[in-house]
Amino acid sequence: xxxxxxxxxxxxxxxxxxxxxxxxxxxxxxxxxxxxxxxxxxxxxxxxxxxxxxxxxxxxxxxxxxxxxxxxxxxxxxxxxxxxxxxxxxxxxxxxxxxxxxxxxxxxxxxxxxxxxxxxxxxxxxxxxxxxxxxxxxxxxxxxxxxxxxxxxxxxxxxxxxxxxxxxxxxxxxxxxxxxxxxxxxxxxxxxxxxxxxxxxxxxxxxxxxxxxxxxxxxxxxxxxxxxxxxxxxxxxxxxxxxxxxxxxxxxxxxxxxxxxxxxxxxxxxxxxxxxxxxxxxxxxxxxxxxxxxxxxxxxxxxxxxxxx
Amino acid sequence: xxxxxxxxxxxxxxxxxxxxxxxxxxxxxxxxxxxxxxxxxxxxxxxxxxxxxxxxxxxxxxxxxxxxxxxxxxxxxxxxxxxxxxxxxxxxxxxxxxxxxxxxxxxxxxxxxxxxxxxxxxxxxxxxxxxxxxxxxxxxxxxxxxxxxxxxxxxxxxxxxxxxxxxxxxxxxxxxxxxxxxxxxxxxxxxxxxxxxxxxxxxxxxxxxxxxxxxxxxxxxxxxxxxxxxxxxxxxxxxxxxxxxxxxxxxxxxxxxxxxxxxxxxxxxxxxxxxxxxxxxxxxxxxxxxxxxxxxxxxxxxxxxxxxxxxxxxxxxxxxxxxxxxxxxxxxxxxxxxxxxxxxxxxxxxxxxxxxxxxxxxxxxxxxxxxxxxxxxxxxxxxxxxxxxxxxxxxxxxxxxxxx
Numbered sequence: 143x144x145x146x147x148x149x150x151x152x153x154x155x156x157x158x159x160x161x162x163x164x165x166x167x168x169x170x171x172x173x174x175x176x177x178x179x180x181x182x183x184x185x186x187x188x189x190x191x192x193x194x195x196x197x198x199x200x201x202x203x204x205x206x207x208x209x210x211x212x213x214x215x216x217x218x219x220x221x222x223x224x225x226x227x228x229x230x231x232x233x234x235x236x237x238x239x240x241x242x243x244x245x246x247x248x249x250x251x252x253x254x255x256x257x258x259x260x261x262x263x264x265x266x267x268x269x270x271x272x273x274x275x276x277x278x279x280x281x282x283x284x285x286x287x288x289x290x291x292x293x294x295x296x297x298x299x300x301x302x303x304x305x306x307x308x309x310x311x312x313x314x315x316x317x318x319x320x321x322x323x324x325x326x327x328x329x330x331x332x333x334x335x336x337x338x339x340x341x342x343x344x345x346x347x348x349x350x351x352x353x354x355x356x357x358x359x360x361x362x363x364x365x366x367x368x369x370x371x372x373x374x375x376x377x378x379x380x381x382x383x384x385x386x387x388x389x390x391x392x393x394x395x396x397x398x399x400x401x402x403x404x405x406x407x408x409x410x411x412x413x414x415x416x417x418x419x420x421x422x423x424x425x426x427x428x429x430x431x432x433x434x435x436x437x438x439x440x441x442x443x444x445x446x447x448x449x450x451x
Numbered sequence: 452x453x454x455x456x457x458x459x460x461x462x463x464x465x466x467x468x469x470x471x472x473x474x475x476x477x478x479x480x481x482x483x484x485x486x487x488x489x490x491x492x493x494x495x496x497x498x499x500x501x502x503x504x505x506x507x508x509x510x511x512x513x514x515x516x517x518x519x520x521x522x523x524x525x526x527x528x529x530x531x532x533x534x535x536x537x538x539x540x541x542x543x544x545x546x547x548x549x550x551x552x553x554x555x556x557x558x559x560x561x562x563x564x565x566x567x568x569x570x571x572x573x574x575x576x577x578x579x580x581x582x583x584x585x586x587x588x589x590x591x592x593x594x595x596x597x598x599x600x601x602x603x604x605x606x607x608x609x610x611x612x613x614x615x616x617x618x619x620x621x622x623x624x625x626x627x628x629x630x631x632x633x634x635x636x637x638x639x640x641x642x643x644x645x646x647x648x649x650x651x652x653x654x655x656x657x658x659x660x661x662x663x664x665x666x667x668x669x670x671x672x673x674x675x676x677x678x679x680x681x682x683x684x685x686x687x688x689x690x691x692x693x694x695x696x697x698x699x700x701x702x703x704x705x706x707x708x709x710x711x712x713x714x715x716x717x718x719x720x721x722x723x724x725x726x727x728x729x730x731x732x733x734x735x736x737x738x739x740x741x742x743x744x745x746x747x748x749x750x751x752x753x754x755x756x757x758x759x760x761x762x763x764x765x766x767x768x769x770x771x772x773x774x775x776x777x778x779x780x781x782x783x784x785x786x787x788x789x790x791x792x793x794x795x796x797x798x799x800x801x802x803x804x805x806x807x808x809x810x811x812x813x814x815x816x817x818x819x820x821x822x823x824x825x826x827x828x829x830x831x832x833x834x835x836x837x838x839x840x841x842x843x844x845x846x847x848x849x850x851x852x853x854x855x
């Protein structure tokens with residue numbers, strides 16, 4: 143080997159090492175802005191919330207920040223309103239999401255059929271999802287209004303009820319009314335996701351099934367459903383997390399009332415912290431709820447992990 | 452094209468420079484329901500008189516006004532001056548958010564021109580003066596004379612009469628089996644504590660801080676519950692009804708009586724003409740109680756230029772300006788001279804206000820008052836109205852809150 147060749151090889155080695163290093167560092171460099179922002183605006187407040195939940199911290203006494211350990215958690219677990227809110231949260235999530243899924247599925251199946259004006263229908267269906275929550279809440283407050291609302295007017299004219307029902311002022315109906323509103327708001331998300339899933343199923347499967355004499359129901363059960371199962375699962379998990387965190391519609395429609403009839407855990411944490419200024423206790427409720435939600439999040443992460451691998 | 456851009460940029464810069472040439476800026480937070488907001492006119496007039504001061508006024512929605520104010524104070528981003536109510540004073544003082552105005556007040560010519568007693572009423576919990584009154588109202592009973600005449604009824608002066616009259620007024624006017632008119636529009640949502648208090652706190656020995664859990668105190672809450680549950684004289688939506696709902700229902704003829712102040716009088720006259728009148732709230736449990744609705748302005752502790760800030764708030768409580776301010780809010784001026792020449796409201800509403808003054812009271816100057824108003828009263832009242840808890844439990848919860 144001549145000297146010239148040796149120099150060439152070592153230069154080549156250096157270059158390739160530099161390229162390897164570059165390849166290794168580049169992803170981190172590219173990701174770091176997003177990671178840093180996430181750390182600053184998500185992770186840091188999370189740690190701060192956990193820290194506050196261990197203190198007696200009432201905002202109008204900003205100088206008192208006394209360590210109380212798990213006292214706020216003990217208070218929460220013996221707080222009647224916490225349990226009422228938890229019960230409402232479970233009912234609220236347990237009915238809203240399946241209802242949204244079902245309605246979304248039916249809508250997606252309909253939108254997947256050939257009919258005139260289909261693109262227009264697809265565009266219109268997204269409206270509830272695109273509207274701001276506050277607008278939706280105010281709109282539905284008027285729909286439910288016991289004096290002038292169209293809901294009562296419609297039901298009275300149909301003869302289904304004899305007296306106007308104060309939908310949002312009656313504890314028996316208030317939560318159900320809000321669930322209906324949220325179902326209406328959220329179903330387009332499922333419809334759009336499922337529609338995308340439906341369009342990914344090759345038409346040839348259906349043709350083959352038809353040749354084999356499979357009925358429409360069997361085609362749906364054996365081809366459509368397995369084809370969209372993955373999309374549906376991801377959509378449900380995402381929606382669970384979103385619905386769990388949102389309280390804006392409830393806050394505008396009833397503020398959690400009447401009494402505690404529509405109190406949910408995120409709303410209760412918000413009221414405690416922002417209205418009563420009791421940040422210690424509000425944070426404790428938020429932390430407890432986060433831990434419950436963590437189960438769902440872990441499940442979601444494992445799923446997406448599997449999907450990636 | 453390029454020249455246009457340069458010209459636009461130059462004029463923008465000139466504007467910014469013009470705005471920045473003022474020596475100090477006063478950031479002012481207020482809340483007006485009225486859409487014809489006259490604040491800009493007041494600011495323009497003030498800035499003309501004080502060319503070295505710029506006022507940046509921000510109208511904050513009432514529902515979240517105090518949430519935002521407290522959070523801004525803690526976050527170090529509070530305005531220089533703000534509109535404030537008495538119930539918030541103990542909390543704001545405890546937070547160290549307010550500046551005493553005693554020294555300025557003693558040198559201010561306008562102080563003597565304020566209505567008697569207003570400065571005493573708004574004194575701070577530690578003896579210093581923090582609040583400068585800017586408007587006031589007293590709550591009274593609104594009623595529809597035509598509905599009373601039709602049934603030959605007299606305006607109730609006691610709770611017993613009130614109940615009888617409300618029952619008579621609750622009726623199905625067109626025979627379709629639906630109740631068309633309710634006797635009273637009760638505000639069960641946030642802000643309705645004044646309604647409940649008129650029926651409860653008039654009783655002898657009963658106040659928010661004393662005797663609320665007594666038999667007489669509980670009787671008041673039970674009276675409200677019975678009106679809704681047994682007599683059905685409130686609209687079914689009462690537990691959730693707020694300001695908009697009770698005023699809307701009254702204007703629409705859905706309710707025959709409600710309680711509010713002179714701030715809504717002109718709107719009512721616009722909708723109902725002569726068919727709306729006012730009287731003091733009825734006597735309940737041997738005495739009367741109505742709310743004195745206050746509104747003041749204050750210099751915040753973090754004000755960048757306290758002198759300029761004081762100039763601005765004292766401007767709003769000066770003769771003439773105070774009238775302009777109150778023409779927008781529909782409330783009553785705190786300046787005697789403006790009051791004497793006041794012609795904005797029909798006389799019958801001013802009279803009801805004056806007649807109610809002798810027994811008008813403010814909520815206790817306590818740290819618990821804010822929670823009482825914002826969360827404890829609304830949830831407890833709604834629970835009583837919907838049969839979730841008994842009247843006694845509500846009164847005990849409130850008594851405990853104030854005892855803490």
